[in-house]
Amino acid sequence: WHWWGMNAFGFHLTNVLLHVANTLLVFLVGRRLLSGWGPARAGLLFALHPASHEAVYWVAARFDLLATGFSLAAIWCLAGDGPARRLTGLAAFAAGLLSKESALSVLMIAPAWDVFVARRTLTASGRRLLPLLAVVAAYVVVRALAADVDFRVNRVEDVVKQGDVI
Secondary structure (H helix, E strand, O other), rough: OOOOOHHHHHHHHHHHHHHHHHHHHHHHHHHOOOOHHHHHHHHHHHHHHHHHHHHHHHHHHHHHHHHHHHHHHHHHHHHHOOOOHHHHHHHHHHHHHHOOHHHHHHHHHHHHHHHHHOOOOHHHHHHHHHHHHHHHHHHHHHHHHHHOOOOOOHHHHHHHHHHHOO
16 A cells, blocks of 8 residues: 555556465475476466466455465475574465465475475474474464464353353
8 A cells, every 4th residue: 555555456466476475485386396397387388377367466465465475485494494584484374374264274285295295204293393393372362462362262151141142
């Protein structure tokens, strides 16, 4: 709003640029998995496939583009080694969660990558999963505080006593 005001073109342009960035991330992740023209084909398929057109042209679906981008960035970073890449991947995962909860899929993709692509042991993969679980725990707490969720478990009698419908 600060940059574009009431100009819808700017919002659509931003969505297209986010889709282009996501396409580049698909290409980068593809380079770690595929050889030859495979990564370029994967990126082109992602870019042109009609299944993702709503997220690109519908301005209110920006959360989908952001969650996809942050999740892809997290996967790309977490697939590498080194503390800087791991921290960047964790930050991207957290940003993806804050964009849309579908970013939780990284919790399945990262360990699968570790085991099947990087050929890490289950123990090593489990150790690498712990920081992701810590991010999820922090997200749950922040989300609960923001939504003012009560963590106490009420007994049925307490609920009935308060007059709430079960």
